[in-house]
Amino acid sequence: MKVLYRLLGAGHQAFLVGGGVRDLLLGGEPKDFDVATDAAPEVVRDLFSNAQLIGRRFKLVHVRFGREIVEVATFRALSDGTQAPTVAASALPKRRDRHSDEPASALSEEGMILRDNVYGTIEDDALRRDFTINALYYTPADFAIYDFAGGLKDLKARQLRLIGEPEGRYREDPVRMLRAIRFAAKLDFTLELATEAAIAPVKARLLDVPAARLFDEVGKLFLHGHGVKSLTLLRQHGLFGLLFPEVEAAFQAQPSALALAEAALASTDSRIVEGKPVTPAFLLAAFLWAPLQTRASALKSEGLRPLEALQEAMRDVLHAQQQHTTIPRRLTTFMQETWTLQSRLQRGARRAEKLVLHPRFRAAYDFLVLREGVGEATEGMGAWWTAYQADRETPVPHEHPAEGRRPRRRRRRRGPNQGGEA
Numbered sequence: 384m385k386v387l388y389r390l391l392g393a394g395h396q397a398f399l400v401g402g403g404v405r406d407l408l409l410g411g412e413p414k415d416f417d418v419a420t421d422a423a424p425e426v427v428r429d430l431f432s433n434a435q436l437i438g439r440r441f442k443l444v445h446v447r448f449g450r451e452i453v454e455v456a457t458f459r460a461l462s463d464g465t466q467a468p469t470v471a472a473s474a475l476p477k478r479r480d481r482h483s484d485e486p487a488s489a490l491s492e493e494g495m496i497l498r499d500n501v502y503g504t505i506e507d508d509a510l511r512r513d514f515t516i517n518a519l520y521y522t523p524a525d526f527a528i529y530d531f532a533g534g535l536k537d538l539k540a541r542q543l544r545l546i547g548e549p550e551g552r553y554r555e556d557p558v559r560m561l562r563a564i565r566f567a568a569k570l571d572f573t574l575e576l577a578t579e580a581a582i583a584p585v586k587a588r589l590l591d592v593p594a595a596r597l598f599d600e601v602g603k604l605f606l607h608g609h610g611v612k613s614l615t616l617l618r619q620h621g622l623f624g625l626l627f628p629e630v631e632a633a634f635q636a637q638p639s640a641l642a643l644a645e646a647a648l649a650s651t652d653s654r655i656v657e658g659k660p661v662t663p664a665f666l667l668a669a670f671l672w673a674p675l676q677t678r679a680s681a682l683k684s685e686g687l688r689p690l691e692a693l694q695e696a697m698r699d700v701l702h703a704q705q706q707h708t709t710i711p712r713r714l715t716t717f718m719q720e721t722w723t724l725q726s727r728l729q730r731g732a733r734r735a736e737k738l739v740l741h742p743r744f745r746a747a748y749d750f751l752v753l754r755e756g757v758g759e760a761t762e763g764m765g766a767w768w769t770a771y772q773a774d775r776e777t778p779v780p781h782e783h784p785a786e787g788r789r790p791r792r793r794r795r796r797r798g799p800n801q802g803g804e805a
Protein backbone atom coordinates (compact mmCIF):
# COMPACT_ATOMS: atom_id res chain seq x y z
CA MET A 384 0.00 0.00 0.00
CA LYS A 385 2.90 2.35 0.73
CA VAL A 386 4.27 1.79 -2.75
CA LEU A 387 0.87 2.20 -4.37
CA TYR A 388 0.08 5.41 -2.48
CA ARG A 389 3.49 6.93 -3.13
CA LEU A 390 3.06 6.37 -6.86
CA LEU A 391 -0.48 7.71 -6.85
CA GLY A 392 0.61 10.71 -4.81
CA ALA A 393 3.18 11.55 -7.46
CA GLY A 394 0.47 11.55 -10.11
CA HIS A 395 1.11 8.12 -11.62
CA GLN A 396 -1.14 5.12 -11.98
CA ALA A 397 -0.43 2.28 -9.59
CA PHE A 398 -1.91 -1.20 -9.40
CA LEU A 399 -1.32 -4.34 -7.47
CA VAL A 400 -1.26 -7.13 -10.04
CA GLY A 401 -0.60 -10.84 -10.54
CA GLY A 402 -0.34 -13.34 -7.72
CA GLY A 403 -0.90 -10.65 -5.09
CA VAL A 404 -4.44 -9.86 -6.27
CA ARG A 405 -5.22 -13.46 -7.22
CA ASP A 406 -4.20 -14.95 -3.89
CA LEU A 407 -5.92 -12.24 -1.84
CA LEU A 408 -9.17 -12.79 -3.74
CA LEU A 409 -8.86 -16.51 -3.05
CA GLY A 410 -8.38 -15.83 0.64
CA GLY A 411 -4.75 -16.92 0.55
CA GLU A 412 -1.54 -15.23 1.47
CA PRO A 413 0.43 -13.88 -1.49
CA LYS A 414 4.00 -15.02 -1.78
CA ASP A 415 5.11 -11.64 -3.06
CA PHE A 416 3.61 -8.42 -4.35
CA ASP A 417 3.95 -7.05 -7.84
CA VAL A 418 3.01 -3.50 -8.71
CA ALA A 419 2.36 -2.16 -12.21
CA THR A 420 2.54 1.52 -13.06
CA ASP A 421 2.66 3.89 -15.99
CA ALA A 422 5.75 5.56 -14.55
CA ALA A 423 9.09 4.67 -16.13
CA PRO A 424 11.54 2.62 -14.01
CA GLU A 425 13.91 5.55 -13.42
CA VAL A 426 11.00 7.68 -12.26
CA VAL A 427 9.85 4.96 -9.87
CA ARG A 428 13.34 4.52 -8.48
CA ASP A 429 13.64 8.21 -7.72
CA LEU A 430 10.40 8.14 -5.72
CA PHE A 431 11.76 5.70 -3.14
CA SER A 432 14.90 5.84 -1.07
CA ASN A 433 14.78 2.05 -0.65
CA ALA A 434 14.52 1.31 -4.35
CA GLN A 435 16.88 -0.30 -6.79
CA LEU A 436 16.79 -0.53 -10.56
CA ILE A 437 17.34 -4.10 -11.68
CA GLY A 438 17.28 -6.27 -14.76
CA ARG A 439 18.78 -5.98 -18.17
CA ARG A 440 16.12 -7.53 -20.35
CA PHE A 441 13.25 -6.05 -18.38
CA LYS A 442 14.01 -3.04 -16.28
CA LEU A 443 12.21 -3.26 -12.98
CA VAL A 444 12.37 -1.51 -9.68
CA HIS A 445 12.71 -3.38 -6.42
CA VAL A 446 11.43 -1.50 -3.41
CA ARG A 447 12.74 -3.09 -0.27
CA PHE A 448 11.01 -3.24 3.10
CA GLY A 449 13.21 -5.28 5.40
CA ARG A 450 13.29 -8.74 3.88
CA GLU A 451 10.29 -8.10 1.64
CA ILE A 452 10.68 -6.79 -1.87
CA VAL A 453 7.88 -5.17 -3.82
CA GLU A 454 8.54 -5.41 -7.53
CA VAL A 455 7.39 -2.40 -9.53
CA ALA A 456 7.15 -2.80 -13.29
CA THR A 457 6.19 -0.27 -15.91
CA PHE A 458 3.24 -1.30 -18.12
CA ARG A 459 4.62 -3.36 -20.96
CA ALA A 460 3.16 -4.38 -24.28
CA LEU A 461 3.16 -7.85 -25.72
CA SER A 462 6.18 -8.88 -27.65
CA ASP A 463 5.81 -12.13 -29.50
CA GLY A 464 9.21 -13.25 -28.32
CA THR A 465 10.42 -14.19 -31.78
CA GLN A 466 11.20 -10.91 -33.44
CA ALA A 467 12.44 -7.62 -32.18
CA PRO A 468 10.18 -4.64 -32.67
CA THR A 469 11.34 -2.69 -35.64
CA VAL A 470 10.89 0.63 -33.92
CA ALA A 471 11.94 1.85 -30.53
CA ALA A 472 9.28 2.04 -27.86
CA SER A 473 9.46 5.78 -27.72
CA ALA A 474 8.85 6.00 -31.45
CA LEU A 475 5.47 4.34 -31.21
CA PRO A 476 2.92 7.15 -31.14
CA LYS A 477 0.63 5.59 -28.57
CA ARG A 478 3.50 4.92 -26.23
CA ARG A 479 5.14 8.26 -26.73
CA ASP A 480 1.88 9.91 -25.73
CA ARG A 481 1.77 8.02 -22.53
CA HIS A 482 5.30 8.92 -21.59
CA SER A 483 5.63 12.31 -23.12
CA ASP A 484 6.64 13.82 -19.79
CA GLU A 485 9.60 11.48 -19.45
CA PRO A 486 13.05 11.78 -20.93
CA ALA A 487 12.74 10.24 -24.39
CA SER A 488 16.33 9.07 -24.36
CA ALA A 489 15.78 6.57 -21.57
CA LEU A 490 12.74 5.18 -23.29
CA SER A 491 14.17 4.93 -26.75
CA GLU A 492 17.25 3.34 -25.34
CA GLU A 493 15.13 0.74 -23.55
CA GLY A 494 12.90 0.01 -26.50
CA MET A 495 15.76 -0.22 -28.92
CA ILE A 496 18.12 -2.42 -26.98
CA LEU A 497 15.70 -4.54 -25.03
CA ARG A 498 13.32 -6.06 -27.44
CA ASP A 499 10.82 -7.19 -24.78
CA ASN A 500 10.91 -3.98 -22.89
CA VAL A 501 8.31 -2.23 -24.95
CA TYR A 502 6.17 0.03 -22.83
CA GLY A 503 2.44 0.03 -23.30
CA THR A 504 -0.92 0.77 -21.80
CA ILE A 505 -2.48 -1.09 -18.90
CA GLU A 506 -4.57 -3.06 -21.43
CA ASP A 507 -1.39 -4.08 -23.28
CA ASP A 508 0.15 -5.00 -19.97
CA ALA A 509 -2.83 -7.19 -19.03
CA LEU A 510 -2.92 -9.04 -22.34
CA ARG A 511 0.75 -9.98 -22.35
CA ARG A 512 0.32 -11.82 -19.04
CA ASP A 513 -0.11 -15.58 -18.96
CA PHE A 514 -3.41 -16.55 -17.30
CA THR A 515 -6.58 -14.52 -16.94
CA ILE A 516 -6.47 -14.88 -13.15
CA ASN A 517 -2.97 -13.38 -13.18
CA ALA A 518 -4.15 -10.29 -15.03
CA LEU A 519 -6.29 -8.66 -12.35
CA TYR A 520 -5.34 -5.14 -11.27
CA TYR A 521 -6.27 -3.52 -7.99
CA THR A 522 -5.74 0.14 -7.30
CA PRO A 523 -6.49 2.18 -4.18
CA ALA A 524 -7.12 5.17 -6.47
CA ASP A 525 -10.73 3.98 -6.63
CA PHE A 526 -10.48 0.70 -4.67
CA ALA A 527 -11.52 -1.20 -7.78
CA ILE A 528 -10.35 -4.35 -9.44
CA TYR A 529 -9.74 -3.98 -13.15
CA ASP A 530 -10.31 -7.13 -15.15
CA PHE A 531 -9.19 -6.88 -18.78
CA ALA A 532 -9.12 -10.59 -19.54
CA GLY A 533 -12.07 -12.19 -17.76
CA GLY A 534 -10.03 -13.25 -14.78
CA LEU A 535 -12.77 -12.79 -12.18
CA LYS A 536 -15.05 -15.21 -13.97
CA ASP A 537 -12.28 -17.80 -14.20
CA LEU A 538 -11.33 -17.24 -10.59
CA LYS A 539 -14.92 -18.07 -9.58
CA ALA A 540 -14.90 -21.14 -11.83
CA ARG A 541 -11.50 -22.05 -10.35
CA GLN A 542 -9.90 -22.53 -13.72
CA LEU A 543 -6.72 -21.51 -15.46
CA ARG A 544 -7.24 -20.00 -18.86
CA LEU A 545 -4.44 -18.66 -21.00
CA ILE A 546 -5.05 -15.19 -22.37
CA GLY A 547 -5.27 -15.33 -26.15
CA GLU A 548 -4.70 -18.30 -28.40
CA PRO A 549 -3.22 -21.06 -26.21
CA GLU A 550 -0.84 -22.79 -28.61
CA GLY A 551 0.72 -19.50 -29.63
CA ARG A 552 1.05 -18.37 -26.02
CA TYR A 553 2.81 -21.62 -25.08
CA ARG A 554 5.11 -21.32 -28.09
CA GLU A 555 6.00 -17.78 -27.07
CA ASP A 556 7.11 -19.07 -23.72
CA PRO A 557 6.93 -22.84 -23.14
CA VAL A 558 7.52 -22.31 -19.42
CA ARG A 559 3.86 -21.25 -19.29
CA MET A 560 3.00 -24.97 -19.50
CA LEU A 561 4.89 -25.52 -16.27
CA ARG A 562 3.27 -22.46 -14.75
CA ALA A 563 -0.14 -23.89 -15.67
CA ILE A 564 0.69 -27.07 -13.78
CA ARG A 565 2.18 -25.16 -10.87
CA PHE A 566 -0.89 -22.96 -10.39
CA ALA A 567 -3.25 -25.91 -10.86
CA ALA A 568 -1.39 -27.76 -8.10
CA LYS A 569 -1.02 -24.77 -5.82
CA LEU A 570 -4.53 -23.34 -6.15
CA ASP A 571 -6.32 -26.63 -6.77
CA PHE A 572 -7.66 -25.24 -10.06
CA THR A 573 -8.42 -27.08 -13.27
CA LEU A 574 -7.07 -26.19 -16.69
CA GLU A 575 -9.68 -24.75 -19.01
CA LEU A 576 -10.25 -27.06 -21.98
CA ALA A 577 -8.34 -25.20 -24.70
CA THR A 578 -5.55 -24.28 -22.27
CA GLU A 579 -5.14 -27.96 -21.48
CA ALA A 580 -5.55 -29.25 -25.03
CA ALA A 581 -2.79 -27.01 -26.37
CA ILE A 582 -0.16 -28.60 -24.15
CA ALA A 583 0.15 -31.86 -26.07
CA PRO A 584 1.04 -30.37 -29.47
CA VAL A 585 3.51 -27.85 -28.01
CA LYS A 586 5.05 -29.64 -25.05
CA ALA A 587 8.28 -30.68 -26.80
CA ARG A 588 9.15 -26.97 -27.11
CA LEU A 589 10.08 -27.16 -23.45
CA LEU A 590 13.33 -28.68 -24.69
CA ASP A 591 14.26 -25.29 -26.15
CA VAL A 592 14.08 -23.53 -22.80
CA PRO A 593 17.47 -22.86 -21.20
CA ALA A 594 18.33 -25.48 -18.59
CA ALA A 595 18.92 -22.81 -15.95
CA ARG A 596 15.40 -21.42 -16.27
CA LEU A 597 13.96 -24.92 -16.07
CA PHE A 598 15.90 -25.51 -12.89
CA ASP A 599 14.25 -22.42 -11.38
CA GLU A 600 10.82 -23.65 -12.41
CA VAL A 601 11.50 -27.10 -11.00
CA GLY A 602 12.20 -25.43 -7.66
CA LYS A 603 8.90 -23.57 -7.81
CA LEU A 604 7.00 -26.73 -8.72
CA PHE A 605 8.45 -28.94 -6.05
CA LEU A 606 9.54 -26.76 -3.15
CA HIS A 607 6.42 -24.81 -2.32
CA GLY A 608 4.28 -27.30 -0.50
CA HIS A 609 2.44 -28.94 -3.40
CA GLY A 610 5.14 -31.13 -4.85
CA VAL A 611 3.25 -34.42 -4.88
CA LYS A 612 0.39 -32.88 -6.81
CA SER A 613 2.76 -31.09 -9.19
CA LEU A 614 4.46 -34.37 -10.04
CA THR A 615 1.15 -36.10 -10.70
CA LEU A 616 -0.07 -33.30 -12.96
CA LEU A 617 3.24 -32.98 -14.80
CA ARG A 618 3.20 -36.70 -15.54
CA GLN A 619 -0.45 -36.63 -16.59
CA HIS A 620 0.43 -34.04 -19.21
CA GLY A 621 3.60 -35.75 -20.35
CA LEU A 622 5.76 -32.88 -19.14
CA PHE A 623 7.81 -34.55 -16.44
CA GLY A 624 9.64 -36.74 -18.94
CA LEU A 625 10.77 -33.63 -20.79
CA LEU A 626 12.38 -32.28 -17.64
CA PHE A 627 13.70 -35.57 -16.25
CA PRO A 628 13.80 -38.16 -19.06
CA GLU A 629 15.82 -40.79 -17.20
CA VAL A 630 13.73 -40.41 -14.09
CA GLU A 631 10.51 -40.83 -16.07
CA ALA A 632 11.96 -43.95 -17.69
CA ALA A 633 12.78 -45.32 -14.24
CA PHE A 634 9.25 -44.54 -13.01
CA GLN A 635 7.85 -46.59 -15.85
CA ALA A 636 10.25 -49.47 -15.35
CA GLN A 637 10.00 -49.80 -11.56
CA PRO A 638 7.17 -48.67 -9.29
CA SER A 639 9.57 -48.28 -6.36
CA ALA A 640 11.33 -45.42 -8.19
CA LEU A 641 8.07 -43.48 -8.32
CA ALA A 642 7.27 -44.40 -4.72
CA LEU A 643 10.62 -42.99 -3.57
CA ALA A 644 10.14 -39.74 -5.49
CA GLU A 645 6.64 -39.36 -4.07
CA ALA A 646 7.85 -40.09 -0.56
CA ALA A 647 10.56 -37.44 -0.91
CA LEU A 648 8.01 -34.93 -2.22
CA ALA A 649 5.52 -35.75 0.53
CA SER A 650 8.21 -35.27 3.14
CA THR A 651 9.21 -31.95 1.54
CA ASP A 652 5.58 -30.82 1.41
CA SER A 653 5.07 -31.51 5.09
CA ARG A 654 8.37 -29.91 6.07
CA ILE A 655 7.12 -26.74 4.39
CA VAL A 656 3.89 -26.88 6.36
CA GLU A 657 5.99 -27.25 9.52
CA GLY A 658 8.16 -24.32 8.53
CA LYS A 659 11.31 -26.45 8.25
CA PRO A 660 13.97 -25.75 5.64
CA VAL A 661 13.99 -27.72 2.40
CA THR A 662 16.51 -28.20 -0.35
CA PRO A 663 16.11 -29.22 -3.97
CA ALA A 664 19.21 -31.39 -3.54
CA PHE A 665 17.37 -33.90 -1.38
CA LEU A 666 14.55 -34.19 -3.90
CA LEU A 667 16.89 -34.48 -6.84
CA ALA A 668 18.84 -37.16 -4.99
CA ALA A 669 15.59 -39.10 -4.63
CA PHE A 670 14.51 -38.54 -8.25
CA LEU A 671 17.83 -39.69 -9.67
CA TRP A 672 18.39 -42.57 -7.26
CA ALA A 673 16.88 -45.25 -9.51
CA PRO A 674 18.74 -44.10 -12.66
CA LEU A 675 21.90 -44.04 -10.53
CA GLN A 676 21.38 -47.64 -9.41
CA THR A 677 20.74 -48.78 -12.97
CA ARG A 678 23.88 -47.07 -14.23
CA ALA A 679 26.03 -48.33 -11.34
CA SER A 680 24.86 -51.93 -11.90
CA ALA A 681 25.73 -51.69 -15.56
CA LEU A 682 29.19 -50.41 -14.71
CA LYS A 683 29.70 -53.16 -12.15
CA SER A 684 28.78 -55.79 -14.67
CA GLU A 685 31.41 -54.23 -16.92
CA GLY A 686 33.90 -55.10 -14.19
CA LEU A 687 34.20 -51.90 -12.15
CA ARG A 688 34.53 -52.20 -8.38
CA PRO A 689 31.45 -51.03 -6.46
CA LEU A 690 32.89 -47.70 -5.31
CA GLU A 691 34.30 -46.88 -8.75
CA ALA A 692 31.03 -47.86 -10.35
CA LEU A 693 29.12 -45.61 -7.97
CA GLN A 694 31.42 -42.67 -8.60
CA GLU A 695 31.29 -43.00 -12.33
CA ALA A 696 27.53 -43.54 -12.28
CA MET A 697 27.07 -40.38 -10.19
CA ARG A 698 29.02 -38.36 -12.72
CA ASP A 699 27.11 -39.87 -15.65
CA VAL A 700 23.67 -39.43 -14.16
CA LEU A 701 24.31 -35.85 -13.03
CA HIS A 702 25.82 -34.93 -16.36
CA ALA A 703 22.86 -36.37 -18.26
CA GLN A 704 20.36 -34.53 -16.06
CA GLN A 705 22.22 -31.25 -16.39
CA GLN A 706 21.49 -31.24 -20.09
CA HIS A 707 17.87 -30.66 -19.07
CA THR A 708 17.96 -28.73 -15.82
CA THR A 709 21.13 -27.19 -14.49
CA ILE A 710 22.02 -28.29 -10.99
CA PRO A 711 24.26 -25.86 -9.11
CA ARG A 712 27.53 -27.21 -7.78
CA ARG A 713 26.60 -26.98 -4.11
CA LEU A 714 23.58 -29.17 -4.82
CA THR A 715 25.46 -31.85 -6.76
CA THR A 716 27.95 -32.04 -3.90
CA PHE A 717 25.09 -32.54 -1.46
CA MET A 718 23.56 -35.20 -3.69
CA GLN A 719 26.82 -37.10 -4.12
CA GLU A 720 27.47 -37.09 -0.40
CA THR A 721 23.94 -38.27 0.35
CA TRP A 722 24.26 -41.07 -2.18
CA THR A 723 27.75 -42.13 -1.12
CA LEU A 724 26.73 -42.29 2.51
CA GLN A 725 23.94 -44.77 1.77
CA SER A 726 26.21 -47.80 1.64
CA ARG A 727 28.18 -46.59 4.66
CA LEU A 728 24.98 -46.21 6.66
CA GLN A 729 23.81 -49.58 5.44
CA ARG A 730 27.04 -51.23 6.45
CA GLY A 731 25.84 -50.25 9.86
CA ALA A 732 27.26 -49.63 13.19
CA ARG A 733 30.91 -49.52 12.42
CA ARG A 734 32.20 -46.11 13.40
CA ALA A 735 28.68 -44.90 14.05
CA GLU A 736 29.94 -42.24 16.43
CA LYS A 737 32.00 -40.73 13.67
CA LEU A 738 29.44 -41.12 10.93
CA VAL A 739 26.77 -39.37 12.92
CA LEU A 740 28.96 -36.26 12.94
CA HIS A 741 29.31 -36.19 9.15
CA PRO A 742 27.83 -32.91 7.88
CA ARG A 743 25.61 -34.84 5.50
CA PHE A 744 24.62 -37.54 7.99
CA ARG A 745 21.19 -36.10 8.63
CA ALA A 746 20.23 -35.92 4.96
CA ALA A 747 21.69 -39.36 4.27
CA TYR A 748 19.81 -40.82 7.23
CA ASP A 749 16.51 -39.23 6.12
CA PHE A 750 17.17 -40.61 2.66
CA LEU A 751 17.84 -44.09 4.02
CA VAL A 752 14.59 -43.98 5.99
CA LEU A 753 12.70 -42.97 2.85
CA ARG A 754 14.24 -45.84 0.93
CA GLU A 755 13.37 -48.24 3.72
CA GLY A 756 9.82 -46.88 3.74
CA VAL A 757 9.28 -47.80 0.09
CA GLY A 758 10.60 -51.29 0.59
CA GLU A 759 14.18 -51.05 -0.62
CA ALA A 760 16.59 -53.62 0.80
CA THR A 761 18.24 -51.58 3.53
CA GLU A 762 18.46 -54.40 6.08
CA GLY A 763 16.46 -52.35 8.53
CA MET A 764 19.34 -49.95 9.02
CA GLY A 765 17.06 -46.93 8.77
CA ALA A 766 15.25 -48.06 11.88
CA TRP A 767 18.55 -48.91 13.51
CA TRP A 768 19.86 -45.37 13.01
CA THR A 769 16.60 -43.96 14.29
CA ALA A 770 17.02 -45.88 17.50
CA TYR A 771 20.71 -45.05 17.65
CA GLN A 772 20.07 -41.34 17.55
CA ALA A 773 17.10 -41.48 19.90
CA ASP A 774 19.47 -42.77 22.49
CA ARG A 775 23.12 -42.34 21.77
CA GLU A 776 23.71 -44.76 24.66
CA THR A 777 22.53 -47.59 22.43
CA PRO A 778 25.34 -50.11 22.58
CA VAL A 779 26.86 -50.50 19.17
CA PRO A 780 26.46 -54.16 18.25
CA HIS A 781 29.32 -56.47 17.27
CA GLU A 782 32.07 -54.03 16.57
CA HIS A 783 32.52 -52.75 20.11
CA PRO A 784 31.32 -55.58 22.33
CA ALA A 785 33.66 -54.67 25.14
CA GLU A 786 32.76 -51.04 25.41
CA GLY A 787 29.33 -51.49 26.94
CA ARG A 788 27.48 -48.33 27.84
CA ARG A 789 28.75 -45.19 26.26
CA PRO A 790 28.73 -41.84 27.92
CA ARG A 791 25.55 -39.90 27.23
CA ARG A 792 25.99 -37.08 24.83
CA ARG A 793 23.69 -34.26 24.11
CA ARG A 794 21.99 -34.66 20.80
CA ARG A 795 23.35 -32.28 18.31
CA ARG A 796 21.18 -29.35 17.48
CA ARG A 797 21.20 -28.71 13.82
CA GLY A 798 18.72 -27.94 11.06
CA PRO A 799 17.69 -31.44 10.16
CA ASN A 800 18.53 -32.55 6.70
CA GLN A 801 19.55 -29.35 5.09
CA GLY A 802 22.62 -27.92 6.70
CA GLY A 803 21.94 -24.44 5.40
CA GLU A 804 21.50 -25.45 1.81
CA ALA A 805 17.94 -24.28 1.49
Ligand code: ATP
Pocket residue numbers: 400401402403414415417511512513514517518556558559
Ligand atom coordinates in the same frame (compact mmCIF):
# COMPACT_ATOMS: atom_id res chain seq x y z
P1 ATP B 1 3.47 -16.66 -7.41
O1 ATP B 1 4.32 -15.45 -7.14
O2 ATP B 1 2.50 -16.97 -6.35
O3 ATP B 1 4.23 -17.82 -7.86
P2 ATP B 1 2.53 -15.04 -9.58
O4 ATP B 1 1.33 -15.13 -10.45
O5 ATP B 1 2.69 -13.78 -8.81
O6 ATP B 1 2.53 -16.30 -8.66
P3 ATP B 1 5.10 -14.47 -10.70
O7 ATP B 1 6.08 -15.40 -11.31
O8 ATP B 1 5.44 -13.77 -9.44
O9 ATP B 1 3.77 -15.29 -10.53
O10 ATP B 1 4.73 -13.40 -11.83
C1 ATP B 1 3.95 -12.27 -11.55
C2 ATP B 1 2.99 -12.01 -12.71
O11 ATP B 1 3.74 -11.78 -13.91
C3 ATP B 1 2.07 -13.18 -13.04
O12 ATP B 1 0.93 -13.18 -12.23
C4 ATP B 1 1.75 -12.91 -14.51
O13 ATP B 1 0.77 -11.90 -14.62
C5 ATP B 1 3.07 -12.34 -15.02
N1 ATP B 1 3.94 -13.42 -15.58
C6 ATP B 1 4.91 -14.09 -14.92
N2 ATP B 1 5.49 -14.98 -15.72
C7 ATP B 1 4.90 -14.90 -16.90
C8 ATP B 1 5.07 -15.58 -18.16
N3 ATP B 1 5.98 -16.53 -18.32
N4 ATP B 1 4.28 -15.19 -19.20
C9 ATP B 1 3.36 -14.21 -19.04
N5 ATP B 1 3.16 -13.57 -17.90
C10 ATP B 1 3.90 -13.89 -16.83
Ligand code: MG
Pocket residue numbers: 401402403414415416417
Ligand atom coordinates in the same frame (compact mmCIF):
# COMPACT_ATOMS: atom_id res chain seq x y z
MG1 MG C 1 4.32 -13.34 -7.62
